Amino acid sequence: MADQTSGIDLMRRRIExxxxxxxxxxxxxxxxxxxxxxxxEPPGGAPAQAPGVAAGKGEAAAPVSPAPARARRRAAVPRAxxxxxxxxxxxxxxxxxxxxxxLDDHLADLIHExxxxxxxxxxxxxxxxxLWEQAGEDAAALHPRLAAFRAAAPRGASAxx
Amino acid sequence: xxATLTARIITVAAAKGGVxxxxxxxxxxxxxxxxxxxxxxxxxxxxxxxGFDPARAARAPLLDALERGPDGRPPRPKRRPNQPxxxxxxxxxxxxxxxxxxxxxxxxAWAGSWEAPYVVVDTHPGANPLTDGAMQEAxxxxxxxxxxxxxxxALAAIVEDYRDYRLLLxxxxxxxxxxxxxxxxxxxxxxxxxxxxxxxxxHRWIRRRLRRAALVTQPNPGARVRxxxxxxxxxxxxxxVACG
Numbered sequence: 014m015a016d017q018t019s020g021i022d023l024m025r026r027r028i029e030x031x032x033x034x035x036x037x038x039x040x041x042x043x044x045x046x047x048x049x050x051x052x053x054e055p056p057g058g059a060p061a062q063a064p065g066v067a068a069g070k071g072e073a074a075a076p077v078s079p080a081p082a083r084a085r086r087r088a089a090v091p092r093a094x095x096x097x098x099x100x101x102x103x104x105x106x107x108x109x110x111x112x113x114x115x116l117d118d119h120l121a122d123l124i125h126e127x128x129x130x131x132x133x134x135x136x137x138x139x140x141x142x143x144l145w146e147q148a149g150e151d152a153a154a155l156h157p158r159l160a161a162f163r164a165a166a167p168r169g170a171s172a173x174x
Numbered sequence: 175x176x177a178t179l180t181a182r183i184i185t186v187a188a189a190k191g192g193v194x195x196x197x198x199x200x201x202x203x204x205x206x207x208x209x210x211x212x213x214x215x216x217x218x219x220x221x222x223x224x225g226f227d228p229a230r231a232a233r234a235p236l237l238d239a240l241e242r243g244p245d246g247r248p249p250r251p252k253r254r255p256n257q258p259x260x261x262x263x264x265x266x267x268x269x270x271x272x273x274x275x276x277x278x279x280x281x282x283a284w285a286g287s288w289e290a291p292y293v294v295v296d297t298h299p300g301a302n303p304l305t306d307g308a309m310q311e312a313x314x315x316x317x318x319x320x321x322x323x324x325x326x327x328a329l330a331a332i333v334e335d336y337r338d339y340r341l342l343l344x345x346x347x348x349x350x351x352x353x354x355x356x357x358x359x360x361x362x363x364x365x366x367x368x369x370x371x372x373x374x375x376x377h378r379w380i381r382r383r384l385r386r387a388a389l390v391t392q393p394n395p396g397a398r399v400r401x402x403x404x405x406x407x408x409x410x411x412x413x414x415v416a417c418g
Contacts, residue, residue: 020370021361024352103352
């Protein structure tokens with residue numbers, strides 16, 4: 014029976030091996046008051062200066078928590094939006110959307126342009142990409158964009174915002 | 175006469191086509207030093223893979239031997255270096271009215287007359303008398319499994335229909351990262367009582383391969399042939415273990 018489960022175990026091992034984590038957000042250099050960039054952070058995320066050591070000469074060695082610096086850095090780095098992970102084997106859903114012709118023409122032009130540049134894609138992939146990019150956005154942020162779209166391209170039955 | 179008692183019949187069967195049945199049967203036969211009996215009458219099967227065109231042959235040795243019955247002269251396997259010994263299929267097998275019992279009896283009788291430790295039978299997908307006969311007589315039924323939605327549905331039907339048979343499930347065309355939910359479903363279907371062989375990875379280049387030599391016996395193999403052959407030999411070992 015030990016041999017009987019080996020195939021399943023081997024495949025599960027492959028799954029575990031494949032769980033790649035996305036890379037962290039890029040590190041940015043914080044600037045000092047004079048505008049000169051501060052020392053780069055050493056690898057591993059540890060601060061260049063030990064916590065608790067005062068920055069200025071002769072100053073009292075008051076314990077300084079690294080938290081504010083970290084918070085500033087976090088504020089400076091734009092947070093990567095939470096987007097769904099789309100595995101290749103997820104079941105597809107047929108949206109069956111109808112768009113107005115100029116948009117379809119634009120999509121076709123885009124595909125041809127990309128193809129001339131050596132990139133093969135499709136309408137479905139482009140629309141899926143737009144949806145995926147949108148998935149990380151706030152619904153509130155969509156409000157003004159939707160209003161602008163309705164003003165520029167009204168449909169007959171659009172409800173007022 | 176010892177061969178009569180010990181020759182094992184391995185039937186490679188699946189409810190669905192395109193799951194790697196023929197490739198697996200061909201390689202298993204080569205790895206186990208077995209005689210490959212091709213019961214798949216469609217063109218594009220093991221017979222054509224071996225290099226034999228039944229449409230241009232004057233006779234249909236397998237069909238003739240089945241009609242002679244288990245007491246008649248068995249078909250003589252064709253042999254070539256680095257390829258499995260083959261009893262070729264014929265398109266007319268599809269129109270034959272040979273019943274399952276006769277197929278099983280013939281295979282058992284022939285297995286005794288060929289001096290090979292194993293007989294590997296490649297079958298036509300789905301239920302038909304030839305496949306049924308080969309499965310009923312088999313010491314082990316090897317079922318290639320592709321980790322896909324419809325393929326798993328087909329496997330569920332096989333596991334249910336053939337629950338009294340000795341089955342060995344062989345995951346084939348397995349991608350580098352197997353889809354977890356299908357691996358879990360396979361584990362659920364196997365349920366600890368059906369053996370699952372080591373997986374055979376998805377080697378897309380095999381479809382473009384023109385060589386007739388089996389991967390496991392190919393002389394001077396390159397890196398990718400060696401890798402695929404190692405996986406197939408591991409499956410052959412699990413077949414030997416499952417046969418007991």
